[in-house]
Amino acid sequence: MGVGTVWVHVEPTPGGVASISLELLAAARRFGERVEAVCAGGDRDALSAAVGEHGASVLRYLELPDEALVGPPLAASLAAAVAGSDDPPAAILAATTYDGRDVAGRLSARLDVPVITNVTELAVSDGALVGIEPIFGGTTNVHTRFSAGGGPQVFLIRPKSFQATPTGGPPAQPAELPAVDCGASGAARVVGRHAEESTGPKLDEAAVVVSGGRGLGEAGKYEMIEQVAGLLKGAAGASRAIVDAGWVPYSQQVGQTGKVVKPDVYIACGISGATQHLVGMKNSRNIVAVNKDPEAPIFGVADLGIVGDVHKVLPRLIEALQSRS
Amino acid sequence: MRIAVSVKQIPDPANPGRLDPDTNALVRDEKLILDESDSYGVEMALQMAEATGGEVVVVSMAPNEEFGGLRTALAMGADRAILVSDEALAGSDALGTAKVLAAAMRRAEPDLILTATESTDGYTGTVPAQVAELLDLPSVTFAKSVSLGDGEVTVQRQTETGYDEVVCPLPAVLSVTAGVVEPRYPSFKGIMAAKNKPADRLGIADLGIEAGEVGWAGARQEIVEVAPVPAREAGEVVTDDGSGHERIVAFLEELKIL
Ligand SMILES: Cc1cc2nc3c(=O)[nH]c(=O)nc-3n(C[C@H](O)[C@H](O)[C@H](O)COP(=O)(O)OP(=O)(O)OC[C@H]3O[C@@H](n4cnc5c(N)ncnc54)[C@H](O)[C@@H]3O)c2cc1C
Ligand SMILES: Nc1ncnc2c1ncn2[C@@H]1O[C@H](COP(=O)(O)O)[C@@H](O)[C@H]1O
Numbered sequence: 001m002g003v004g005t006v007w008v009h010v011e012p013t014p015g016g017v018a019s020i021s022l023e024l025l026a027a028a029r030r031f032g033e034r035v036e037a038v039c040a041g042g043d044r045d046a047l048s049a050a051v052g053e054h055g056a057s058v059l060r061y062l063e064l065p066d067e068a069l070v071g072p073p074l075a076a077s078l079a080a081a082v083a084g085s086d087d088p089p090a091a092i093l094a095a096t097t098y099d100g101r102d103v104a105g106r107l108s109a110r111l112d113v114p115v116i117t118n119v120t121e122l123a124v125s126d127g128a129l130v131g132i133e134p135i136f137g138g139t140t141n142v143h144t145r146f147s148a149g150g151g152p153q154v155f156l157i158r159p160k161s162f163q164a165t166p167t168g169g170p171p172a173q174p175a176e177l178p179a180v181d182c183g184a185s186g187a188a189r190v191v192g193r194h195a196e197e198s199t200g201p202k203l204d205e206a207a208v209v210v211s212g213g214r215g216l217g218e219a220g221k222y223e224m225i226e227q228v229a230g231l232l233k234g235a236a237g238a239s240r241a242i243v244d245a246g247w248v249p250y251s252q253q254v255g256q257t258g259k260v261v262k263p264d265v266y267i268a269c270g271i272s273g274a275t276q277h278l279v280g281m282k283n284s285r286n287i288v289a290v291n292k293d294p295e296a297p298i299f300g301v302a303d304l305g306i307v308g309d310v311h312k313v314l315p316r317l318i319e320a321l322q323s324r325s
Numbered sequence: 326m327r328i329a330v331s332v333k334q335i336p337d338p339a340n341p342g343r344l345d346p347d348t349n350a351l352v353r354d355e356k357l358i359l360d361e362s363d364s365y366g367v368e369m370a371l372q373m374a375e376a377t378g379g380e381v382v383v384v385s386m387a388p389n390e391e392f393g394g395l396r397t398a399l400a401m402g403a404d405r406a407i408l409v410s411d412e413a414l415a416g417s418d419a420l421g422t423a424k425v426l427a428a429a430m431r432r433a434e435p436d437l438i439l440t441a442t443e444s445t446d447g448y449t450g451t452v453p454a455q456v457a458e459l460l461d462l463p464s465v466t467f468a469k470s471v472s473l474g475d476g477e478v479t480v481q482r483q484t485e486t487g488y489d490e491v492v493c494p495l496p497a498v499l500s501v502t503a504g505v506v507e508p509r510y511p512s513f514k515g516i517m518a519a520k521n522k523p524a525d526r527l528g529i530a531d532l533g534i535e536a537g538e539v540g541w542a543g544a545r546q547e548i549v550e551v552a553p554v555p556a557r558e559a560g561e562v563v564t565d566d567g568s569g570h571e572r573i574v575a576f577l578e579e580l581k582i583l
């Protein structure tokens with residue numbers, strides 16, 4: 001069933017588009033009669049090819065100075081485009097990412113429309129989109145829709161909720177998003193960009209993710225996690241407890257405020273399984289947990305649970321894996 | 326320098342509450358506490374105020390004149406509190422909350438506004454950007470390190486792959502991540518002093534906000550269904566007798582990972 005035109009906020013990466021943006025395009029295609037991508041900055045040709053291949057007919061593009069943050073100028077420009085359009089979008093989708101939240105939040109304030117957040121599934125009821133949002137650590141789903149009338153229905157979608165699927169479409173038609181002066185709100189300047197060195201597959205794309213938590217005892221022991229991850233050609237993740245403690249960078253955090261992962265196998269070592277951690281990994285296809293506490297909540301979602309000491313199980317596991325390779 | 330910190334008061338996360346089966350509203354029948362996520366902003370504000378001789382104002386919107394979380398922030402060392410409590414606010418969504426916080430912030434006239442990146446119980450993560458937009462201020466969200474300069478802040482902003490260094494003129498809104506500083510515990514002296522610190526208690530009329538803009542009406546959305554999610558079936562749990570690692574290897578072999 002169609003709900004009209006859907007705009008999808010897509011996020012550029014160097015030379016392409018973020019995988020989460022392709023997930024959003026897949027979500028939009030299920031309900032939109034017409035799917036258009038909106039974007040600030042990035043490689044325009046690469047973007048239009050990538051979003052076209054995933055079903056967007058148009059790429060509305062805002063030129064963005066290198067030093068600008070995305071949120072204020074894109075929200076201002078989108079608000080103006082919605083107001084000035086003959087075919088205003090019925091819905092706008094953005095992702096629960098750093099920039100996605102800025103864009104949705106500022107756009108909502110500009111247009112005076114609410115945002116339905118933390119959406120992991122969409123449905124249609126009476127011609128309106130319904131956002132489905134997990135609460136209480138994913139044990140309950142709340143279905144919310146906007147009351148009739150007002151501006152576009154704005155949704156913030158969590159990563160890994162939809163499967164990106166190419167349609168093989170042609171490059172999206174280019175369209176300008178005219179820049180709008182966003183005044184004081186646009187005054188912050190990016191003066192440097194720092195990427196952490198990472199080897200191996202990316203955390204949110206790896207087939208195997210091995211994560212460590214406070215049960216490792218000390219920062220130096222995280223090396224065991226990296227070793228197991230390396231031997232399984234996977235990525236190493238972490239609970240927030242050890243990110244906050246400074247043992248590993250934030251970019252490796254799995255959970256509500258970190259990355260959402262959905263690998264073939266997730267191996268949790270010394271992680272209790274707090275609800276905020278579970279929402280980031282419990283849709284993994286298979287879950288293995290090692291924890292010395294038989295009552296740890298992580299065992300409630302594990303396919304294989306080992307009640308044991310990480311300092312004993314992991315060194316033996318490393319040895320066993322090394323002897324195979 | 327005046328720093329305002331928005332602090333949410335929430336039910337103890339150890340006891341997350343439940344949904345009222347008739348209204349689908351979140352029922353919170355106990356006393357509210359300071360959201361731990363906001364304790365980082367409070368600590369950062371205190372450190373900045375100590376360094377500059379400034380003032381820290383903590384601002385909260387909460388039902389039933391709840392003050393427990395604000396009192397904790399005052400006991401940590403904040404100078405004064407603004408509490409907005411009004412029956413008309415029941416059911417407010419993030420934008421409604423942001424409108425109230427923005428109006429309260431306008432009264433406080435801060436040089437810097439700090440929030441958390443997301444609340445523990447609501448976690449929409451949109452309030453900081455909404456407040457900034459309503460106040461026409463720049464914002465840097467997901468700040469994992471902040472240093473105060475002359476009329477500006479330099480922020481390390483979390484990104485997918487690392488961080489961006491962002492320079493932002495004041496006044497501005499920053500949302501700070503957990504772990505950015507180590508929140509202090511209130512001292513006994515702090516707890517005693519908190520009792521006599523000034524608190525502004527406001528309703529929406531004091532802020533020039535109409536009832537229709539906030540609460541259920543202002544949220545302009547309806548919950549159409551609340552459904553339990555089938556629990557993931559728990560698998561096998563074995564106690565390590567020295568061969569636990571072999572079980573893992575066998576499991577990975579079964580999945581053709583090895
Ligand atoms: C708003 C908000 C957002 C949050 N977002 C996230 C998030 O994105 N990601 C996240 O992970 N958390 C998040 N949290 C934090 C979360 O609530 C937990 O505090 C955190 O996940 C706990 O990390 P942990 O499991 O490593 O530590 P703990 O809970 O301390 O668990 C350590 C576990 O290790 C086990 N253990 C100890 N020693 C050993 C040993 N020798 N061998 C084996 N096991 C051992 C213990 O039995 C225990 O189960 C968030 C919290 C809030 C309030
Ligand atoms: N009722 C409230 N009172 C004060 N601050 C709030 C309130 N709601 C949200 N905030 C602030 O906004 C941040 C993000 O909240 P949220 O958008 O609900 O995830 C919180 O961590 C608080 O700093």
